[in-house]
Amino acid sequence: MTPKSSNYETMKQAMAQTFSSYDTGAMIEKFHLQHDAAYLYLPLLGRAYRIDRRSGQVSWSDDGFRTSTEADYNVAMTLYDVLCCSEPDCHLAHTWVNVRSLARVQGGTLEKSGDFFQGAGRMFSGKADALARRCQALQGKKLDQGDAAYQLDLLPFLPLQLVFWEADEDFPASLQFFVDRNTLAYMHYETLMFALSHVLDRLQAQA
Known part of the structure; x- marks a missing residue:
């Protein structure tokens, strides 16, 4: 169910470039993200993901990032949207x-x-x-x-x-x-x- 066409890949790469223009420090503060100088870290469905702070590339790993795999379109676009485009005061309604x-x-x-x-x-x-x-x-x-x-x-x-x-x-x-x-x-x-x-x-x- 993951889009695989070249058009989707082009869109993902464009969003990666856009991501690099955002203030990652603000993202860290807003969502209390683990981070280092190179990456932001954010699990999705219990799987470890990281976003390169310079290139915007999203990757995942099941071995503590000794090895990593580029994230697919659905995951990458989800993380980009949440981190870059969520409302400033987003919070749960608990409903x-x-x-x-x-x-x-x-x-x-x-x-x-x-x-x-x-x-x-x-x-x-x-x-x-x-x-x-x-x-x-x-x-x-x-x-x-x-x-x-x-x-x-x-x-x-x-x-x-x-x-x-x-x-x-x-x-x-x-x-x-x-x-x-x-x-x-x-x-x-x-x-x-x-x-x-x-x-x-x-x-x-x-x-």
Whole structure:
């Protein structure tokens, strides 16, 4: 579900160059980021990422950055948007809302994302137990809802919840995402869809 075309790669590289023009010191203070002279460090879904303060390149590692891999488009654009474009006083409302009903989303955007949510449900149809195990592998906190439900830390300061219902005689399988009511103060709606696509990619990748 990660875009791979050259156009997306071009957009990612353009945003990396734009990132380098921002005040990384302000980002560190705003989000309490770990950092050194060369990098900002920020985990996403429990995986370690770093952003080069000069080039803007985003990379991830599972071995303390002894080795690293360039981040894909969805992750890079999520981090760029949060760090560069979030509202100055962004904060959690501590009220959960369905992603599809965010008050600030315009109708046309939601219409385009309908297939995304339908596909997410089909992806795990008949696999509630497997979904639960994969959420646990991402350090998810179990919730008492649906057939499988977990809270995940998209970012250390920005959680999300997913709730899965298996299909029955009346309805197809459904995977719904819930986020804090103020999530769009941290990122644009389009970016949130990138982030949710990455969540699904990670869930699919868990053995």
